[in-house]
Amino acid sequence: MLDEAEREELAKAGRTRKLKKGETLFTAGMSEAACATLLSGALKITSTDVDGRERILSLVHPSGFVGEMFAPYMRHDVVALGDSELCVFSGPAFAEAIERYPKLSQALLRRTQEDLYASRELLALTGNASAEQRVSGALLSISRAASDSPCHLARRFDLPISRGELADMLGLTIETVSRMLTRFEREGAIRRDGKRGIELVDPALLPLS
Amino acid sequence: MLDEAEREELAKAGRTRKLKKGETLFTAGMSEAACATLLSGALKITSTDVDGRERILSLVHPSGFVGEMFAPYMRHDVVALGDSELCVFSGPAFAEAIERYPKLSQALLRRTQEDLYASRELLALTGNASAEQRVSGALLSISRAASDSPCHLARRFDLPISRGELADMLGLTIETVSRMLTRFEREGAIRRDGKRGIELVDPALLPLS
């Protein structure tokens, strides 16, 4: 999307930063406009409700974008799921870069639309679906993300997140997620391989497919 | 954001279209890249799951943007909630306009980010919250949207959607929404005025506030 010179110029406007697993990049309410692109690792965007329960709003993969470029404060928490490397920009610096490079805003527009659709997909998934459908939908979605082509299922993959995080993402509890995985395995749809490994034995057996 | 000449030029690239209440603008899966801005009225973006239940992913207000500019097919249904007027563009025509007017992609980026946050807010709201919290959250959010300032509550407003649509948006049933409204009224938090009218008598009594 951007050419080499533009990329370099942009990189100079930001500053790289490393995060360890569990470290926080942004906190909701922080009165600062800043944003970042993820170079390696994985992040989660979360919000915490009044009774202290965490809800995962989005997972961020390398080349993903987080933060606020227009709003004066952060709307959500951003936390590293594993050791990660980012390129962080101040809000004004990034806004200036956008003015300077029209292609940048186009690229970002594209990516933001992807994020928007991912968010709506999650919304649809957690909407009226049963726990069974949510977990199977998440498995299929993660399998798709793990494969090279976006509409192809990876037969064998590792869950990028823990049971608890998966539960937080789906609006379920750890126990329910665990029960569903057990059920899918008993029914021969999947096979569990260690804590994180999943093999899709017969995806057609998963509800909703 | 755009100046007058740009606006006019853009308007010429599109074609205005009127929709009556309930008419469909786009259907999910349609293999066509097209998009539109809403001039007046209101739209809903929905997805229908396997068992035929509809889920409202977003409400679109005037100056809102819907459709696909990059993807080759429509991901969701878009339906008019009331009589509406739009300016419709073909995907390629709009992509060209974006190339031509850098400010357009910046403006659209801003709006898309707003949509993204709205979507995530809804995600957070429908995540782990109880039916009580969801309905009260929706009331407050609609009240905020109905007032002139975005962080101020309108004391008296009309629900832009029916009970059924509100239920579809919150992942609840009509009956539950109805029961919650009854409860809020009994507890003195709101007063119902006809089918659609709501008056916030004591917003502090609403859970979660």
Added chain:
DNA sequence: CGCCCCGTTGACCTCCATCAAGGAGGGTGG
């Protein structure tokens, strides 16, 4: 008037959250 759609209310029952207990690594220190 009679129909139809939308909303309300009640009775029941299902699904999932909650509470509780136990198992399986994996890391640390003796």
Added chain:
DNA sequence: CCACCCTCCTTGATGGAGGTCAACGGGGCG
């Protein structure tokens, strides 16, 4: 090397929130 602990996962028992089914009310319209 083993004992210990800690975190993550699994499994079971129980109860409650909300979905489902059913009946009724009321306003708009032909």
